[in-house]
Amino acid sequence: MEPGKQSPFIAATVGKPWRQAALAGALLLGLAGTGHALPSFDEVRGEHRSSETLLLSREGEELQRLRTDSTVRRGPWVVLADISPALRTALVLSEDKRFYEHSGVDWAAVTSAAWGNLWNSRTRGASTITMQLAGLLDGDWRQGAGGRSVVQKLGQAVAAQVLDRRWRKDQILEAYLNMVPFRGEIVGIDALAQSLFGKAPHGLDAREAAIAAALVRAPNASPERVAQRACGVLQSMAPDDAAARNCAGDGTAMQLYTASVLQRRQWQPSEGIAPHFARRWLALPQNKGQERVRSTLSASVQRFAVGSLQQHLRELQGRNVEDGAAVVLDNATGEILAWVGSSGTLSQAAEVDGVTALRQPGSTLKPFLYAQAIAEQRLTAASLIEDSSAHIPTPNGLYIPQNYDRRFKGWVSVRTALASSLNVPAVRTLVMVTTDAFFEQLKRLGLPLRESGGYYGFSLALGSAEVSLLNLSNAYRALGNGGLYRPVSWALPAAGRKAGGKPGDPAGDKQQPVLDARAAFIVGDVLSDNMARAPTFGTDSVLATRFWTAVKTGTSKDMRDNWAVGWSERYTVGVWVGNARGEAMHSVSGTSGAAPIWAEIMGFLHRTTPSRAPKPPAGLLLQQVEFGSAVAGGMPIESARREWFVAGTQQPLFAMDHIAAGEDNARAAKGKLSKPQAEQAAAVRISRPANGTILALDPDIPPERQRVQLIARQASMAAEQDWRDNSLRWRLVTRQYSAPAAADKTAQPVMREVQRELGRGSQLGWLPWPGRHKLELLDASGKVLDSIALEVRGAGALVAGPEQIQSQRRR
Structure with missing residues (x-):
């Protein structure tokens, strides 16, 4: 039969009482079979889907609640024991006083409704809670715009009786409270309690329960109408309540309270300590449609990182700093243990994810540059580079780099230049390596720069390109893993581990050697040397941890971004502070901005776990070296020390040509060295x-x-x-x-x-x-x-x- 057409049998019986009775009997017999299609209580509860998704830590703790269904606002399933007794009482008094007595259909209410319709008088109606639940379970019995038809009413009655036989009363009431629509997009008691009252369902008092029960009958009624009905419910269930006594008067207080409640939306779309990570993690195909999703985040690490970032940013507010971000990676697996995208309430742009936002990294790119130069045997850690005023010609004119403190330190070793973050030696190194070669190296490290090497020019050595904190931290993780690069892991360990493979080897993500292991080790050794960074940062720098770590700071042009990125034996930590809107900070240095946060997080990670220095790879030599002076008869450029060399690049003395010749002559006179051919000393x-x-x-x-x-x-x-x-x-x-x-x-x-x-x-x-x-x-x-x-x-x-x-x- 076509939709909307009436059966000839039904049409023939209209207007004849005995035929209507016969039709009703036939329909009851036909609809009795529909009861077999009704789901069980466990099926209904299992198919319930919240509009919210909970992000869990790797330990199972709740870290973030995020709304993932924009069509409805529905909370998780709430058991009857966790629902306020006042609400249960108010709902039964309002909707179905004989709920615990009838068998799904209240025939006394049906008779009362029939007499009311006969004499055109208003009655409460005969729809029971069980019948309403049947309508929620099966769309065929739901009330349309013109009300329910005779067939729908009969079907609903049959389904209600089947439900009453198969389900317990507490199950019916529990399912109804979780499925009933209240107001607007709000469905279910959990969403109602959270949205309008800002509390869990078990905390609703008598007045709140009366308002909730009133909304069941008329979800979209005016506040005045809802308050009037709530007063009736409240006086029936708790006549001695203060709110009920107020209702006995003009009910103004109840009306004002109801109006304010109906305007509230206290249930925020997102709540927790990992909002930015939750959006990315829950958007993964394997996580869609789930109510509770376990992640790689560590609850304790995430909580500490959030607290440390916010505490230090409060201290920096007087210096025009309000935003920050932090990320913690597991070196072996690439799993994300902490992801703090913003400073939260301290920021005016809290929705901006500082972990993925593109910023200028400043000096944090220098370790990759020196590693490349050492791998290509252009430099060693003891090689001397002049830190002096440089005028480097480019197609656009002269490029004149400056150090952070606007001072020059003369001749320094590569170890000092990198650890002390000197700019001019880095630019001189880039001239040796070339911008195009360094650009390709950064791409292999997972830093997808927008432009070409020629576009950035020699300023690329000082971090003029834009990178994200996540990609930069993962590139440092490659340094910590001996030059082996692998993308960050977005899979749980159990799901992403190869059969029979080592723990933390995600399938499909092969490690790629992008840096010489020997060069990566030397760079790590330099960045862990507190004495080498002393010329810039002092000997008591916050970067000097009590356990082995390698760390580099960076500050972008005009003090817009401040970074601290480094690694230990097990973890890589990256921190950025600045302003999301791009404003410059005031008097924030590498050790006063991101570095204290980095040091605190790293200290928390190793509060009970040691961090040992890595073992040197094959092909490295540790040799004693000495340095000559910058001028004849002067003090040595640096103190003698033991230095790491790539095999074949070692030498015992580092000095200027004429100084080196004089030193060699003296050493030859003592029989230590053969005298080399002297070069022109005073060229x-x-x-x-x-x-x-x-x-x-x-x-x-x-x-x-x-x-x-x-x-x-x-x-x-x-x-x-x-x-x-x-x-x-x-x-x-x-x-x-x-x-x-x-x-x-x-x-x-x-x-x-x-x-x-x-x-x-x-x-x-x-x-x-x-x-x-x-x-x-x-x-x-x-x-x-x-x-x-x-x-x-x-x-x-x-x-x-x-x-x-x-x-x-x-x-």
Whole structure:
């Protein structure tokens, strides 16, 4: 039969009482079979789905509640014993006074309703709690917009009687309270109690229970109507209650309270200590549709990380810092043990996940750079790098890096440069490695940078690219695992472990060697050396833990981001502090921002677990080294020590060329070394300008005010040391076209080199003119000692005649 069409048999019986009775009997016999399709109590309870999902820790503790169903607001199933006795009483008095007496259908109420309909008088209605539950279980018996039909009423009555025979009364009441819709999207007593009253179902008092019972009858009624009905329920169940006595008057207090309650929505969509992680974890395909999901988070670690981050950010509020994030990884498995995405109530952007947000990492990229240079045998941990003013030519002009404290420390070893986080040596190292090669190395470490290496240029050594805290921490985890990289694990250990494999080897995530194990070990040894970081951080730095750890801090440009990332034998911890809206912090350094939080979390992780230094891999040598001085007769650059070397790169002495030669001579005199071929000790080089310098003339500045200082120094000299030699000569070589004779119209311009003498002395002020030049430094005999290329851009080329040259010499 088509939907909406009436059966001819039913149509023929309409209006004839005896035929209606016969139809009812036939329908009852036909509908009796529908009772067999009704589910059992256990089936109904098992199919109940909350709109909320609980995130559990690896130990089974509840960490976060998150709403995952936006169509309805329904809480978990609540057993009858955990529901307020006042509510049970109020509901029975309001909806079904003879609930415990009838067999599913209250025939006395049916008779009363029939007489009321006959005489057009209003009655309570005959629908029992059991009948209403039948309608909730089977959509065929639910009331539509025009009310229930005769067939629906008969079917509902039959189903209710079947339910009453199969289910206990307490089961019927329990299921009804968990399935009944109350108001709007709220379904079930748990959602009602949490949303309107902010408490669990067992805590509802008499007044709250009366309001809940009133909402069952008319979920969307006005507050006044709900209050009126609640007063009736309250006076029936607890006439001596203060609220009931108030209802005996004008009921104004009850109306005001009911109106305020119906406006509340105290049940927040998310609640707990891991909201950002919960969103990502519960979005995984294997976790969708579940009410309780176990995760990799450790409850104690997560709770401590949240508390530590919030405590320190409160202390930094006066320095314009309100946001932070922290993540803890298990080195062996890659499991996430803690994920703190924000500072919560301290932040104005608490929804922003600081663990996945992209930020400039500052100096935290330096360990990967030095590891690459050591692996390529360009440097060793004892190699000397000059920390001095550097002018590095780039396609866009000169790049002039600066240290954090705006000071330079002269010649330092790689160990000191990395541990003390010196910027200029890092940039010099990147020049050796090249930006493209370093860019590819960072990609292999799981840092998906948005642009190319050429885009970032040499600033990539100082963290100008943007990375997330999660990816950066996992890259440090690769350092802790001997250069082996593997993505973070998003599976529980039991589900992701290979059969017969080692614990923590997730299937499908193979470890990839992305860094030389020997270089990773040396970098870890440097970052664990408290004395090596002392020039910048002091000997009593917060980074010096009581157990073995390797850690690096970083601060981005303009003090927008502050980082501390490091690892121990078992864990990798990453911390970021700053402002989600991008504002700069005030007077926050590497040891006052993220570092104290990092140290506290690492200390908590190892409060009962030791952390030992890793064992050196094959191919490493530990050898005693000595350092020469920066100037003849001076103190050694650094104290003698034992240093790690990749096999084949070791040497006993590190010094400047002329110092090294002198040291070798002394050692050879003692019979310790064979004397090597001495190199030129006092070689003179062009110190300024740097090779490849591009100068731009400003037309608004008088030419005599745009002189460039030409400075020559001995190669062994410190940058700040003054030195004079008036026998040196400066010469400029410019390639330019010479015009052909005017009479020869077929001749082509000829390219020739024009040499111009600029002056004498180790220091000279030069008035530049546009063009591409080669600047040469000559000794008294005319021998070229050094040369550089430079370019001058601007309008109005100077004619290089003898008179101009003589004029320049006089200047």
